[in-house]
Amino acid sequence: MSNDYLGSEAARLQAILTGVQVGTWEWNKQTGETRFNERWAEMFGYTLAELEPISIQTWINLAHPDDLKRSDEALQQHFAGDTQFYELEVRVRHKQGHWVWIRDSGKVATYTESGEPEWICGAHIDITEAKRIEEDLRQAQERQRFILESLPSIVYSQSSREPWTNVFVSANVQKILGYMVDEWHSPNNELFWQRMHPDDVDRVRRAVKQWQQQGYPNTLLQRYRFRHAEGHLVVLDDLLRAVRDESGELIEFIGSLTDVTAQHEAEQRLTKIADNVHGVLYQFQMDSEGTMSFPYASAGIELVYGVKPEQVIADASSVFTVIHPDDFERVLAAVEESRDTLLPWECEYRVVPDGEESWVYGHSIPERLDDGTTLWHGLIIDVTDRKRLEIDLERSQAQLEAAQRIANLGYWEANLETGELMWSAMVYEIFGLDPDTVSPCVKVFRELVHPDDLALLDKSQERAQKTGIHDIDHRIIRPDGQVRWVREWAYSKTSKDGHQLLGGTVQDITERKELEILLREQSIRDSLTGLFNRRYFTDTIENRFRQRRRQDTAVCSIITFDFDHFKQVNDVYGHMMGDDVLKRAGRVVKDSIRDTDVPARTGGEEFAVMLPNTSLDDAELLAERLRRAMAAELFQIGDEELQVTVTCGVTQIHPDDETYQDLLGRADRALYQGKQAGRNRVVRID
Secondary structure, X not given: OOHHHHHOHHHHHHHHHHHOOOEEEEEEOOOOOEEEOHHHHHOOOOOHHHHOXXXXXXXXXXXXXXXXXXXXXXXXXXXXXXOOOEEEEEEEEOOOOOEEEEEEEEEEOOEOOOOOEOEEEEEEEEOHHHHHHHHHHHHHHHHHHHHHHHOOEXXXXXXXXXXXXXXXXXXXHHHHHOOOHHHHOOHHHHHHHHHEOHHHHHHXXXXXXXXXXXXXXXXXXXXXXXXXXXXOEEEEEEEEEEEEOOOOOEEEXXXXXXEOHHHHHHHHHHHHHHHOOOEEEEEEEEOOOOOEEEEEEOOOHHHHHOOOHHHOOOOOHHHHOOEOHHHHHHHHHHHHHHHHHOOOEEEEEEEXXXXXXXXXXXXXXXXXXXXXXXXEEEEEEEOHHHHHHOOOHHHOOOOOOOOOOOOOOEEEEEEOOOOEEEEOHHHXXXXXXXXXXXXXXXXXXXXXXXXXXXXXXXHHHHHHHHHOEEEEEEEEEOOOOOEEEEEEEEEEEEOOOOOEEEEEEEEEOHHHHHHHHHHHHHHHEOOOOOOEOHHHHHHHXXXXXXXXXXXXXXXXXXXXXXXXXXXXXXHHHOHHHHHHHHHHHHHHHHHHOOOOOEEEEOOOOEEEEEEEOOOHHHHHHHHHHHHHHHHHOEEEEOOEEEEOOEEEEEEEOOOOOOOHHHHHHHHHHHHHHHHHOOOOOEEEOO
């Protein structure tokens, strides 16, 4: 390059413009003459030769119509002296048909003798990539906002120093608790403490203080009651975690608030079931530092250990202090072994809660949480009487499935009109699908839903279009054949183009559902025989009577029986032999009846069978078969064989029976008549 060229100011300027890839333009407002450099044409896929003849019309033809008006307004403001420069972002049609975003800027260079703008000079810079990044960022922020608003939990952050002022709260605080975001940012968190139930405030403050004194280890999970903006109380789970930088310096606290009112009510129902268990249902945890606590314990813990459930939520030491000194090390060693191996914990030991020694039996199943904490789900029962009487421990041992662990949530969005569906990676994992081979759509999802739950799902989606909320538990069948329970929570919205959308989360709740089924089954079954217990049997009979009032033709018979001279079996051969006889009776009954019949152990050696839609004659025949089957059972005791007999009473519902007690009373009279007549027989009362 020559020195003359480099010395030319115009040449240097042109070199700079070429180097930074800027398109230049010059426009004579008075004559319409227009000049562009070659780079200007290149930005839009042309050469200057292709655009010949060049005039202001060249610009008008390529610029977006919506932007021309804005461009003219900006020019007029500049000509009037309102702006120092003319500046605007506009779209220009590329030769291939797409729009190119440019930053258009310029300034009046010369004026006419009368002071009118003459030549205006400027530059065009391609900002398409910047616009794309800007739009990607906007969409990412919109997705983040939508995800936060669709989550069933409120996400919040607090400053790292007291009084721990709220710095951020997700917008769904209004939807979940009824408060505006600005209200949540009250000084010193006044709203938070004012709306918390007064009976919970001290407990929550103590737990936070203790967590602070410990240096904020792991996470802090608390449950408390909170006043909704509309006035009613809700139950919240508050999960809080400390966030630190690379040097370990505390930066902030991140937390979530989840409305668990429905779950809490379900737990209350489970507590009622637990009240029927002579012991305590519990969750026991040990974190990586050895700290032990009972996150959940039924009211029975007071009977076993002499402490209330709330006393051991954060610290289990008061439980371990009442374990017999001779058994303490053995119990602790068993807990640690279960923690290390993740094998079930099982132990029988003595406790002395009030100075009086008693025996308890415990069994639980461990699981390892993500933070290294081990969580056991189990049952502890008082086996003092059983220990003294040397009754088989298996009669009252209860197995519990692991309770619901905190599951990862998958996010999804569905277009109910077009069938389009978007899944996050976690949804694929929950459904057992490969994201590389499966494209999400409503059709694929519906094929995974259990056929028996499709109608329920459709109804929930229909309600969502009216109420805006989709909230349902249902089953899915994964490609590997596993049947899993999931919970879907979502809300509906209308897209910009008018389509009806559902967006929300899906969560695997299989373990919780299985636990509910197991607890219900345990509450209605006799643990020794596997038959129904007395409570379930009487409830079923009572329901049958209510059905009879609606359907007079409903026929139902009943058989009651008990063993002849059963006390002698226990006294002579021992209670273990007595238990074996009762177990055998349970098997004989189950092998002799239909699936629709309801067999139950109603007392020590007393049994009953409800026979729906069965005549008295057929019931009498079945009772006779049961009597003969029991008489045919032989029990080997050394060289001796034991044979037992039963006496049966048979009757059916009468039109004049006022309550189910009338029916049961008549069956008992028939049984009594059989005993009086010599036992080992069937007696019916018409």
